[in-house]
Amino acid sequence: MQYYTDTDMGLDFRQVNLAVESAFADHGRGLVQMPPKVYVTLPYGDFRTMPAYLPSLAIAGVKIVNVHPDNPAKGYPTVMALTVILDIETGRPTAVINATRLTDMRTGAAGAVAGKYLSARKEIVLGVIGTGRQAQAQVSAISRELSIRQIKIWGRKPEHIRRFADRFMDFPCRESSIEDTCDCDVLVTTTPSRTPIIRSEWIHEGTHINAIGADAPGKEELDPALLRRAQVFVDDPVQAIHSGEVNVPISQGMYRAADIAGTLGEVVIGTKKRAGPDTITIFDSTGLAIQDLAIAKIAMQHGKIIDLPFP
Amino acid sequence: MQYYTDTDMGLDFRQVNLAVESAFADHGRGLVQMPPKVYVTLPYGDFRTMPAYLPSLAIAGVKIVNVHPDNPAKGYPTVMALTVILDIETGRPTAVINATRLTDMRTGAAGAVAGKYLSARKEIVLGVIGTGRQAQAQVSAISRELSIRQIKIWGRKPEHIRRFADRFMDFPCRESSIEDTCDCDVLVTTTPSRTPIIRSEWIHEGTHINAIGADAPGKEELDPALLRRAQVFVDDPVQAIHSGEVNVPISQGMYRAADIAGTLGEVVIGTKKRAGPDTITIFDSTGLAIQDLAIAKIAMQHGKIIDLPFP
Numbered sequence: 001m002q003y004y005t006d007t008d009m010g011l012d013f014r015q016v017n018l019a020v021e022s023a024f025a026d027h028g029r030g031l032v033q034m035p036p037k038v039y040v041t042l043p044y045g046d047f048r049t050m051p052a053y054l055p056s057l058a059i060a061g062v063k064i065v066n067v068h069p070d071n072p073a074k075g076y077p078t079v080m081a082l083t084v085i086l087d088i089e090t091g092r093p094t095a096v097i098n099a100t101r102l103t104d105m106r107t108g109a110a111g112a113v114a115g116k117y118l119s120a121r122k123e124i125v126l127g128v129i130g131t132g133r134q135a136q137a138q139v140s141a142i143s144r145e146l147s148i149r150q151i152k153i154w155g156r157k158p159e160h161i162r163r164f165a166d167r168f169m170d171f172p173c174r175e176s177s178i179e180d181t182c183d184c185d186v187l188v189t190t191t192p193s194r195t196p197i198i199r200s201e202w203i204h205e206g207t208h209i210n211a212i213g214a215d216a217p218g219k220e221e222l223d224p225a226l227l228r229r230a231q232v233f234v235d236d237p238v239q240a241i242h243s244g245e246v247n248v249p250i251s252q253g254m255y256r257a258a259d260i261a262g263t264l265g266e267v268v269i270g271t272k273k274r275a276g277p278d279t280i281t282i283f284d285s286t287g288l289a290i291q292d293l294a295i296a297k298i299a300m301q302h303g304k305i306i307d308l309p310f311p
Numbered sequence: 312m313q314y315y316t317d318t319d320m321g322l323d324f325r326q327v328n329l330a331v332e333s334a335f336a337d338h339g340r341g342l343v344q345m346p347p348k349v350y351v352t353l354p355y356g357d358f359r360t361m362p363a364y365l366p367s368l369a370i371a372g373v374k375i376v377n378v379h380p381d382n383p384a385k386g387y388p389t390v391m392a393l394t395v396i397l398d399i400e401t402g403r404p405t406a407v408i409n410a411t412r413l414t415d416m417r418t419g420a421a422g423a424v425a426g427k428y429l430s431a432r433k434e435i436v437l438g439v440i441g442t443g444r445q446a447q448a449q450v451s452a453i454s455r456e457l458s459i460r461q462i463k464i465w466g467r468k469p470e471h472i473r474r475f476a477d478r479f480m481d482f483p484c485r486e487s488s489i490e491d492t493c494d495c496d497v498l499v500t501t502t503p504s505r506t507p508i509i510r511s512e513w514i515h516e517g518t519h520i521n522a523i524g525a526d527a528p529g530k531e532e533l534d535p536a537l538l539r540r541a542q543v544f545v546d547d548p549v550q551a552i553h554s555g556e557v558n559v560p561i562s563q564g565m566y567r568a569a570d571i572a573g574t575l576g577e578v579v580i581g582t583k584k585r586a587g588p589d590t591i592t593i594f595d596s597t598g599l600a601i602q603d604l605a606i607a608k609i610a611m612q613h614g615k616i617i618d619l620p621f622p
Contacts, residue, residue: 003314003407005620038346040362042371042399049373051351051360060353062360062375064395066402074401080622082404084375084393088353090385091377093393096314096407100622308617309316311391311411 001093001310004303008101011302013109013144016295020109021116021268023294026056027236028265032290036238039216044068046216052289053088061085063099063292067216069192077133079103083296093310097296097303106291108137110235110264111188111210114283116145117267118233118274119186119208123147127176127184129198129221131155131164134190134212139168142186150174154181178202189213189221200226205278211245212285220245222282224254230280231261233272239286246284312404312621315614319412322613324420324455327606331420332427332579334605337367338547339576343601347549350527355379357527363600364399372396374410374603378527380503388444390414394607404621408607408614417602419448421546421575422499422521425594427456428578429544429585430497430519434458438487438495440509440532442466442475445501445523450479453497461485465492489513500524500532511537516589522556523596531556533593535565541591542572544583550597557595 026032034052045068053060065081072078081099086092115124126148128135139151151173155161158175165173181187182202188210189198200223203209209230213221227249234240241250241257249255262272264283274281337343344364351358356379364371376392383389392410397403426435437459439446450462462484466472469486476484492498493513498520500509511534514520520541524532533556543566545551552561552568560566573583575594585592 003619033351035349035351038349038360038362040344040346040364040371042364042397042402044400045402047362047371047397047402049349049360049362051349051358051375053351053353060351060358062373064362064373064397064404066397068402071401076401076403077622080401080403082395082407082621084395086353086358086375086377089355090382090387090391091353091356091358091379092387092391093375096393096619098621306617306619308314308407310393310409311388 001308002095003306003308004095004097004300007097007299007303008105009302011105011298013141015298016105017109017112017141017144019294019298020106020291021113023054023290024113024265025268026054027290028263028269031055034289036242037289044070050289050292052293054290054293057294057297058088059085059293059297060088061293061296063289065103083292085296095300097299099292102295102299104133104137106295107134107212107285107287108141110285110291111138111212112141112145113268114210114264115142115186115208118281118283119146120206120274120277121185123149124185125150125152127152127181127187129154129178129181129188130190131160132190135188136164136167138188138190138210138212152176152181152184154178191221192219193221194218196220196223198222198226200229203280205280207280209282210285211282214245214247215286216243217247220248224249227255227282230282231275232282232284233261233264233267234284235264235286235288240284244284244286312619313406314617314619315406315408315611318408318610318614319416320613322416322609324452326609327416328420328423328452328455330605330609331417331602332424334365334601335424335576336579337365338601339574339580342366345600347553348600355381361600361603363604365601365604368605368608369399370396370604370608371399372604372607374600376414394603396607406611408610410603413606413610415444415448417606418445418523418596418598419452421596421602422449422523423452423456424579425521425575426453426497426519429592429594430457431517431585431588432496434460435496436461436463438463438492438498440465440492440499441501442471443501446499447475447478449499449501449521449523463487463492463495465489502532503530504532505529507531507534509533509537511540514591516591518591520593521596522593525556525558526597527554528558531559535560538566538593541593542586543593543595544572544575544578545595546575546597546599551595555595555597
């Protein structure tokens with residue numbers, strides 16, 4: 001058994017996007033085993049357990065990931081993750097992977113795949129709501145699939161916006177109001193909000209939205225009226241209804257699960273698509289265990305290794 | 312983060328039994344978080360993911376365990392396990408534990424707790440069906456709670472029976488027919504059978520049975536008529552109905568979930584008990600994630616440690 005640390009070293013988003021796209025295609029074809037993620041609540045946050053088996057990559061395993069919003073004050077990241085890989089022939093654990101930064105990357109990659117297939121344009125103005133690790137991962141990943149003419153960024157803390165802009169100096173990047181940020185071709189929302197912060201009237205026709213922030217029951221970023229105007233694609237219906245952007249509107253009767261347009265996997269394999277150039281499309285991302293396995297497969301070619309005795 | 316290897320070194324079953332009994336008591340009182348274990352099927356077996364949070368021990372984590380019956384021919388154990396422990400304050404992974412032998416011990420300990428509370432006698436003839444690692448763990452664990460006058464052992468392979476008898480030379484131990492082995496005070500069944508091998512008429516009144524072998528859909532060891540004669544206690548109702556001894560009879564309409572007498576946790580805290588000295592009692596064990604956390608807590612005081620960088 002081997003422990004992999006610093007596993008994002010040397011990973012290129014182009015390769016990660018491709019691997020994640022392939023995993024979504026397998027999901028769309030029904031070729032994966034992936035029970036819905038399981039939540040356990042701790043005193044100051046929660047952790048999620050995400051098992052899966054991806055036959056096309058001959059990889060199986062479990063990602064374990066926490067979400068603790070108060071962690072930064074304690075000197076730890078909000079989200080930390082570990083992935084355990086099992087040999088598919090014998091079930092023997094073969095690897096334990098530090099998956100904290102991989103989790104950022106694989107979520108960014110899902111957004112990039114959604115943007116590639118669902119954006120109405122290839123040259124885009126990218127609106128970004130939030131300035132944290134996931135906002136940065138979305139921009140990095142999307143930049144490999146779409147040509148970014150301009151980035152509009154909105155966040156609560158000026159110093160975080162400056163840091164964000166410094167990181168993406170290759171693109172014209174300017175701080176905007178939340179309303180003006182929504183005036184874009186592709187919008188990415190990455191906040192931990194529990195009330196809608198994006199009003200429906202701010203979004204013009206033809207916009208594609210990656211709704212990333214909502215990943216637990218009670219979280220939502222978008223006005224439910226916006227969901228009803230749009231084609232909503234989810235990564236996985238069971239997970240999305242439980243904990244995605246649609247979870248609160250569905251539980252309050254303001255959106256119907258039956259109105260979900262399809263999955264990103266179905267979009268990738270071509271059985272579902274954007275209805276027309278003026279349609280508003282939304283990708284509701286909760287995060288799939290198969291994304292974690294796809295990136296683990298790549299990461300195991302790069303990370304520093306520590307050998308561990310097992311059994 | 313630390314990796315613990317050889318974690319059963321120095322563990323005493325008396326201590327393990329006590330910790331597991333305490334975990335069952337917490338379960339009986341509704342003081343634990345433990346979603347049902349999740350199964351993923353691999354080409355030659357399966358793996359189970361078992362998250363839990365046990366507030367009384369301030370421990371949370373996930374056990375990942377496979378079952379691959381053809382592994383011994385490939386040089387690996389049938390069952391191998393790894394437990395990941397998370398800090399309950401921050402969700403940070405703090406330990407990865409080699410839990411293969413711990414899994415044997417914590418299952419043995421559950422059988423010992425069941426025997427302690429449900430056996431009609433304190434001095435017993437112990438019948439053992441099967442000769443593998445779990446049969447041995449059951450005997451070792453039960454011997455700490457009940458006084459074993461004699462062991463009757465039945466298995467398919469004479470060399471395995473000899474090895475078993477050599478291990479337990481402190482007890483009068485004799486090979487018996489399967490029918491005669493069932494003539495005992497406490498019977499332990501530990502086979503991977505998919506058809507009933509224990510006939511109801513072989514079991515006399517007052518016997519207690521630990522039904523250990525059935526731990527996946529389709530597995531069963533006991534005649535359903537025997538279940539209907541007995542008080543059946545389970546470790547966890549959802550898991551037992553899905554994958555315990557009762558799973559096949561319930562799915563075939565030969566036993567009713569409503570007839571389950573209660574949980575071992577309820578027995579430990581005294582809200583349920585053996586109806587009378589002549590009752591046949593059955594403990595249907597599927598294995599709980601809280602047992603894994605309870606033994607992990609002890610094991611982390613003993614195992615060899617390898618420091619791992621995280622995050």
